[in-house]
Amino acid sequence: MTPEAPEDFDDIDRALITALQDDGRLGYAELGQLVGLTAGGARKRVKRLEEGGIIQIVGVTDPLRLGYQSMAMVGVVATGDLEELAATISEIENVIYVVLTGGRYDLLVEVIAADHDALFDIVNRQLRSIPGVHRAETFTYYGIKTHRFGWGTN
Numbered sequence: 001m002t003p004e005a006p007e008d009f010d011d012i013d014r015a016l017i018t019a020l021q022d023d024g025r026l027g028y029a030e031l032g033q034l035v036g037l038t039a040g041g042a043r044k045r046v047k048r049l050e051e052g053g054i055i056q057i058v059g060v061t062d063p064l065r066l067g068y069q070s071m072a073m074v075g076v077v078a079t080g081d082l083e084e085l086a087a088t089i090s091e092i093e094n095v096i097y098v099v100l101t102g103g104r105y106d107l108l109v110e111v112i113a114a115d116h117d118a119l120f121d122i123v124n125r126q127l128r129s130i131p132g133v134h135r136a137e138t139f140t141y142y143g144i145k146t147h148r149f150g151w152g153t154n
Contacts, residue, residue: 009054012037016045017055021149024057060149063096063112070119070140071112074127075105077135082106085132094122105137 015035019026026034032042049055063071078085086098089109097110109127113119119140128136 013045013049013054016042017049020046020055020057024059060147062144062147064141064144067114068112069115071110071144072119072123072141073139074109074111074123075137075139076107076109076127076133077104078106078132079134080132085130088130088132089127092122092126094118095127109136 012035016031019031019034028039028043028046031037031046032039035042035045037045046055050057076085076089082100086100086107089095089107090098092111094111094113095109096112097108099108100106101108111119111122111127113122119138123136123138127133
């Protein structure tokens with residue numbers, strides 16, 4: 001189920017990923033200098049990594065600092081096809097993360113909401129009403145202490 005890196009994934013790709021994890025705003029000229037390529041060469045490599053689904057360059061935000069007052073992880077015990085259920089849950093606007101898991105829960109679903117009432121509405125009326133959701137346990141966040149986006153590339 002885990003996609004493998006393409007066969008032509010090499011140390012230059014790893015170095016580009018590491019640099020972009022540190023600063024996603026680096027220009028192609030800067031990236032090229034870091035890895036020994038021209039700006040055009042760096043651009044081609046980055047585009048190939050993007051098109052291959054290996055990287056996605058985005059601005060990362062902290063929902064709690066953007067005015068969302070409630071955030072939670074919801075552990076879902078499911079019946080039926082997990083991939084179909086995950087796809088359906090992913091369509092809920094305030095769902096920002098869905099993971100298929102093993103263990104006590106079949107899915108972990110991260111939700112943001114304007115306030116506690118809105119969170120209750122999302123979990124109780126939207127998430128729990130989806131066919132295939134057998135049980136949902138909510139873990140409300142009080143704050144985010146660690147949110148990493150850089151790790152090794154093997």
